[in-house]
Amino acid sequence: MSDLLGYLLTGLGIGAGFALVGSGMVVIHRVTRVVNLAQGAFAVLAAMLTSALLATGLPHGLAEGAGVLVAAGAGVLTGIVAIGRPGTEPGAALIITLGLGVLAYAVEVTVWGDQPRSYAGLPGAVTLGGARIQAHYLLVIAVTLPVFAALMAFFRGTDPGKALTACAENPYAARVVGIDVRRMGLLAFGLGGALGGLAGVLLTPVQQVTFDSDVTLIVNGFAAAVLGGLTRPGVALAGGLLLGVAQTLIAGYGGGAHQLEIALLVMLAVMVAQAVRAGSVREVAR
Amino acid sequence: MSAVAETRGLVVRYAGATALDGVDLTVGEHELVALIGANGAGKTSLVRALSGLVRPDAGQVLVHGRLAQVPEGREMFAGLSVDDNLRLGGWRNGRAGRATGPVYELMPELTAVRHRAAGTLSGGQQQMVAIGRALMARPDVLVVDELSLGLAPKVVDMLVGHLRRLHAERGLAVLLIEQNARLALELCDRGYVLEAGRIVLHGDADRLARDPRVAAAYLGGHVAAEEPR
Numbered sequence: 001m002s003d004l005l006g007y008l009l010t011g012l013g014i015g016a017g018f019a020l021v022g023s024g025m026v027v028i029h030r031v032t033r034v035v036n037l038a039q040g041a042f043a044v045l046a047a048m049l050t051s052a053l054l055a056t057g058l059p060h061g062l063a064e065g066a067g068v069l070v071a072a073g074a075g076v077l078t079g080i081v082a083i084g085r086p087g088t089e090p091g092a093a094l095i096i097t098l099g100l101g102v103l104a105y106a107v108e109v110t111v112w113g114d115q116p117r118s119y120a121g122l123p124g125a126v127t128l129g130g131a132r133i134q135a136h137y138l139l140v141i142a143v144t145l146p147v148f149a150a151l152m153a154f155f156r157g158t159d160p161g162k163a164l165t166a167c168a169e170n171p172y173a174a175r176v177v178g179i180d181v182r183r184m185g186l187l188a189f190g191l192g193g194a195l196g197g198l199a200g201v202l203l204t205p206v207q208q209v210t211f212d213s214d215v216t217l218i219v220n221g222f223a224a225a226v227l228g229g230l231t232r233p234g235v236a237l238a239g240g241l242l243l244g245v246a247q248t249l250i251a252g253y254g255g256g257a258h259q260l261e262i263a264l265l266v267m268l269a270v271m272v273a274q275a276v277r278a279g280s281v282r283e284v285a286r
Numbered sequence: 287m288s289a290v291a292e293t294r295g296l297v298v299r300y301a302g303a304t305a306l307d308g309v310d311l312t313v314g315e316h317e318l319v320a321l322i323g324a325n326g327a328g329k330t331s332l333v334r335a336l337s338g339l340v341r342p343d344a345g346q347v348l349v350h351g352r353l354a355q356v357p358e359g360r361e362m363f364a365g366l367s368v369d370d371n372l373r374l375g376g377w378r379n380g381r382a383g384r385a386t387g388p389v390y391e392l393m394p395e396l397t398a399v400r401h402r403a404a405g406t407l408s409g410g411q412q413q414m415v416a417i418g419r420a421l422m423a424r425p426d427v428l429v430v431d432e433l434s435l436g437l438a439p440k441v442v443d444m445l446v447g448h449l450r451r452l453h454a455e456r457g458l459a460v461l462l463i464e465q466n467a468r469l470a471l472e473l474c475d476r477g478y479v480l481e482a483g484r485i486v487l488h489g490d491a492d493r494l495a496r497d498p499r500v501a502a503a504y505l506g507g508h509v510a511a512e513e514p515r
């Protein structure tokens with residue numbers, strides 16, 4: 001029983017990271033229709049930079065903040081390259097983001113080398129209901145949940161948030177009322193970059209990061225995002241948490257190295273079930 | 287009377303096809319102007335050029351003051367509430383200029399549905415939201431692209447009433463693009479007839495309504511195109 005609680009909390013911590021990456025993809029996709037395959041690179045970039053800054057003696061908090069800010073900037077830059085040219089098709093922009101993700105490998109290896117990096121997170125362990133878990137997992141959860149609450153408040157309660165939703169709902173009408181749709185797309189890319197960067201700086205103390213860690217993040221983040229139809233950040237949160245918990249449970253009880261594949265199969269099953277319910281499978285078959 | 291919106295020799299082409307071919311059109315201050323024409327005549331291209339959504343290939347678009355558009359098909363932000371749709375209409379005004387109260391005073395019918403998602407409203411209600419959203423920009427001239435399309439006559443009467451009041455009480459200039467030429471020429475002072483991207487007739491609305499060519503093509507008179515081939 002205490003094992004289960006431990007796995008659950010650890011899984012929620014890992015899943016929160018997936019949820020952040022996934023919601024970043026959702027935020028970008030709903031406004032621009034672009035599936036941003038550079039999303040994992042934002043996390044790696046922020047993690048690497050934070051690790052380097054901490055090594056120079058910058059205190060925790062500041063280093064992580066700088067990592068997230070730079071990731072947000074990288075998001076905006078990615079957006080400028082991917083959708084800056086008017087009339088760029090979302091499919092073409094997707095390939096551009098893939099290319100930028102690979103380019104990020106080169107930059108990261110050149111600047112920080114190809115060895116895994118990590119840094120100390122919140123030290124110590126906590127005993128909860130008989131389960132001992134690293135305190136840092138609780139920190140990840142404690143940061144992620146308010147971030148999602150803030151994200152929701154931003155989309156539902158502020159005019160810029162509503163304008164982003166308006167661009168997602170009806171880009172033509174958005175232009176009619178004078179919303180600069182491309183600028184909103186760049187704002188979404190910046191927001192997505194920050195969310196990805198936050199995932200990176202939060203997860204690195206419990207999962208060391210290498211230049212190609214973005215693959216795991218993007219696969220899981222994308223799975224979480226697709227669960228919400230790539231349009232609902234709240235569902236991406238649920239999907240990410242579910243995925244994290246499923247993987248930890250499978251690793252904990254099965255002890256296997258295949259937790260990623262099995263968890264993705266679970267996710268695939270959920271997606272197929274959703275698609276059947278929504279009738280989209282029949283539409284495609286027609 | 288000075289113009290609030292005008293085009294001079296306006297040419298718009300899409301991928302080689304000419305949508306507008308040298309259009310001169312003027313909407314004066316406080317004026318109600320009709321633009322009639324068949325499908326594909328270039329009406330919507332003219333609306334987009336006036337709104338700055340397409341760039342002219344030649345000629346000029348001059349807007350003195352603010353122009354707001356009620357787009358064809360109403361183009362709601364379907365998942366957002368009526369109130370949010372209206373607020374975003376004031377996007378250019380900045381935060382302070384996005385209070386929606388005046389729109390509900392003008393169209394009290396919307397008050398009861400203000401928190402409903404715009405996509406769930408009837409066509410007539412959506413058209414009111416579209417007009418309200420355009421008014422939020424505090425325009426000097428309102429360009430209405432197809433006011434009556436797909437709406438019941440009673441609903442159209444109500445919308446026309448709102449437009450008349452806006453014109454009478456606030457001096458709002460209106461360019462009304464309509465398939466229903468009778469309605470447009472009744473409501474407006476002046477009119478233009480657009481055919482294949484060119485203005486073929488213009489003048490006082492009642493004179494246009496009596497013009498045999500207008501009567502034949504747009505007012506349900508003898509219509510050559512509908513004869514069996």
